[in-house]
Each structure stands twice: as structure tokens, then as C-alpha cells.
Amino acid sequence: MLRIFSEELQDPKNFVVTIELVPGRESFGRTTDSLVGIAKDAFADGRVSAVSITDNPGGNPSLSPDVLGYEIFKYGLDVIVHFTCRDMNRVGMESRALQLARLGMKNILCLTGDYSGKGFEGRGAPVFDLDSVLLSRMIKGLTHRLLASGDPEPFYQGCGVSPFKTRKSECIAQYKKLDKKIAAGAGFVITQLGYDINKFNELIRYHNEKNAHIPVMGSVYLLSPRAAKAMNMGRVPGAFVSDALYKQVASEWKDPKAGMNAAIERAARLGVVLKGFGYRGIHIGGVHKSFDTVGAILDRMEEIEDDWPKYLSDFADKEKNAYYCYDQVTQVEETPEPKPGIRDRLTDHYPYSFLSTAHNLFFDKTNVLAPMYRKFAQFLENHDKTWVLKRCLEDPMKMSMLSCQGCGDCGIQHAGFLCPESGCPKHTRNGPCGGSRDGFCEVYKEKRCIWVRAYDRLKHADKLSTFLEDRVPPRNWELNKTSSWANFHLNRDHQKS
Ligand code: SF4
Known part of the structure; x- marks a missing residue:
């Protein structure tokens, strides 16, 4: 039976689980088969509400989320399509949204998108005709039009936010932009990846003061040394992994089996902490080969759920010079803002x-x-x-x-x-x-x-x-x-x- 992501997420009784799938630069083959396999197993398992599919991540060409999403959607699992502003102008974007509506895929994650990466013979032209706020507004307007023309289902559009910012100006800007996205029509929020629990706490506190009616899902990741290094070096825009965590992950993975177990445990602990904080769900990333790891994370979460405050200190690392809008849950030093020169x-x-x-x-x-x-x-x-x-x-x-x-x-x-x-x-x-x-x-x-x-x-x-x-x-x-x-x-x- 098709589970409806929008209905599940909007019911406060539920704690919703979604998985992020990242298509590769192929239309057939092992990577694509694995992603479809993960989705099929997730559907059979019954604990996952939807998969989200990235849109040319890193700005590099990959199989379209619309096509892969539709294939998965037909198997019965609901799909969230990532929709970025990088590759199309407003005309192309509207046409793409109409196409998704026609296919019945109405869950859209509106994102500005990473900058253009390399495609045929070099870097592609960055379009960015709209930004994520304007994209949300466009989709909201389209919903009114579609409903008026007899389409029975509205779009359910969401947005991203990155609380993992160090400067006060960046933090305030992220949160004020989040307010704009919600005012423009975003009905759910998914955070960027990061391992600073004080930042997760800051976001949910801010959000509950302003927009508590909109559900927020926290990102959880199956952290491999490769991904930890990329995030630590700032190669994943908006994500945060501290130096200490990167070193720890690298040492855990010296034995790949122990590394995988540690990654599952870390994801489960972060998941229960986010649930304890009042996040309405988790969005699990870093799953490329099989659903088993997701199943193991969810099993472990069920075991340790009641002990979530015990795990706060696992994620107490802060980025150098980080600013926090609120008092922190774990003791971290406050760093003053740089004086103007x-x-x-x-x-x-x-x-x-x-x-x-x-x-x-x-x-x-x-x-x-x-x-x-x-x-x-x-x-x-x-x-x-x-x-x-x-x-x-x-x-x-x-x-x-x-x-x-x-x-x-x-x-x-x-x-x-x-x-x-x-x-x-x-x-x-x-x-x-x-x-x-x-x-x-x-x-x-x-x-x-x-x-x-x-x-x-x-x-x-x-x-x-x-x-x-x-x-x-x-x-x-x-x-x-x-x-x-x-x-x-x-x-x-x-x-x-
Ligand atoms: S970091 Fe700031 S200046 Fe750079 S692309 Fe993003 S919004 Fe524009």
C-alpha cells in the first residue's frame, strides 16, 4: 500500500523516516539497480515513508530524479524530488513541475542548489534565475492553478536549512531565509548534515518559536571516512564534521566491519537525540548499496530511544569560532564576533x-x-x-x-x-x-x-x-x-x- 509522506509527516503522532538516494551518471547499471533495490526493500520493510532523490548533486550530471523517482513511485513507495534552481530558468522549472504533477509526484524539495559542476566539455552555465524562496512561491502558485484546473492533489513542497554556520550573520540569515521559505509556501523542512548538537537544538528552538506548525526533519548520515573528510574540508556545502570526528571515523574504519558498526551506532544515536529534541523525523543519507544498514539504524533506535539524553555529549564538538543564538545544551565556549577593521x-x-x-x-x-x-x-x-x-x-x-x-x-x-x-x-x-x-x-x-x-x-x-x-x-x-x-x-x- 502506498504510504503518503505528506499525510504521515503532518500528523504529529508520527516520527517519519525518509532515505536520501543519490543517482549516478548512468541510466542502467549497478548503482541504479542498487538504488531501486534499496527503495524496494524500504517499501517491504514498512518503516520508511518516502525516499528523496537528489538533483544533479554537486552540480554534476546524474540520472534525473524525476525518472528514477517515477520508477520507484510505481513500485509503491512515495518519493520526494529534489528541485534545484541551477540548471533551468523559470520557464523550464515550471514545465518540470507540471511534468511532475502529471506523473503524480507532488513532494518537492525546493533548493537553491550547489553551484554548477562539470558536464560535457567542462563546467556548465549556472542559471539561478530563481532562488529557493522564489521557487517555493512559484510552486505554491502552481498548486492553486492545478487545483483550479481539476488536479486533485496539491504539491507538498519543502525546503532545506543549514544551521551549521559559524558567524552570527550567517546564522541569522539562514533562519530569516527559512522564515521566508515558509511564508512562500514550504510545508516541511529538512536540515543539512552536521554533527553539532547545539546547532540542531538552536534550529528547533528558533523554529518552534516562529513556525512550530511546520514539521522539521533532521539529517542523519551513515558516515564513511570519505564523506567525513569531504564534510570536514568544506567540500559539501553547508555540512559540518569536526577535525576530531573525522579522525575518529578514519580510525574506526581501519577495520571496515567495525567502521560500519560505528557508523550505524552514530546514526542511531543522532536519530534518537533529534527525536528527543522534537524533530518530527529523520532523513537518512549515505546509503548507497543496501537497505540493511537503514534497517540496522532503525532497529538500534528502537533499542536506545529512551536513553537519548545520554548521547548528547557524543555530538558536542563545535566548529572553530562558532556562534550560537541560544545557550547551549552541552558546555561549549562562546567566541566573540570579530571587530570591524x-x-x-x-x-x-x-x-x-x-x-x-x-x-x-x-x-x-x-x-x-x-x-x-x-x-x-x-x-x-x-x-x-x-x-x-x-x-x-x-x-x-x-x-x-x-x-x-x-x-x-x-x-x-x-x-x-x-x-x-x-x-x-x-x-x-x-x-x-x-x-x-x-x-x-x-x-x-x-x-x-x-x-x-x-x-x-x-x-x-x-x-x-x-x-x-x-x-x-x-x-x-x-x-x-x-x-x-x-x-x-x-x-x-x-x-x-
Ligand atoms: S555563499 Fe553567499 S555569495 Fe556565495 S553563492 Fe551563496 S549566497 Fe551567494
């Missing part, structure tokens, strides 16, 4: 003051001079001369100060007067992706994430209350390479009143 003043504080003053003077529709600016813009438009404004004033200023890309639908005011087009390789307009590490960008590791800089700028200007408050629509590509100044005053951009 001369670089911050030159690259952030002074430009912010200048741009914010200019914005208030020229781009505030409540300003007394606004009607005059509008008339001037209209005059240029009527005489086909907006290009003069753009080339002579706008481009030189914005290119030198913001490395402006000329999108014509300017979003700097939502990001502390930093440009999401030039500053963020994923062009996020509603807050950071989950991949920043120690405040630095997932893609360009030497550059600070623009959302960390935006936070620091707003904090310095005493305007933190505005951080990530706006619900920003996607950029309008019709305006590409036109004057954003004229577009603003002529009510053509996303701020039209």
Missing part, C-alpha cells in the same frame, strides 16, 4: 553610507522630489534618450561602485546596497544559499558572502531590523540592459507602486 570601513561602511544617502535622495517614491524625477524620466523616455542617462551617469557610477551587470531591475537596496548579480554567483535576492563557510562564499572562497557583508553593513548603520525583511521578486529579464533608474521612476521594475 579598516577593510570593513573602506569596502562596506563608507560605500553603504554613500549609497544609502543617494538612494533616499533619488529613489524613494515618498520623497518630495520624486514627481520631478518621474517627469524627467518620462521626458527622456518620450525622446528616446534614456540611454543617455544610462551611459553617461548610471553605468559609470554603478559599474565602478557595484560592478553592475545592467540587469535594469536593481535589487541592491534589499542586500545592503550590494549587487546580487555581480556579488553573488547564484544571484540570490532573498538571502544566502546554504553554502557559505565562516562568512565566505561557497563558490568564490576568497570573497565574503554578500549576505554576510549586508548584515555587517546594516549592523554598523543600526538598521539590522531591516535585514532580509523584504520579499523580493525575481528580476524581470525584459528590463535587461536598460536603465534601472528610469525603470524605477517609470514604475517598470519590481518596485512598481
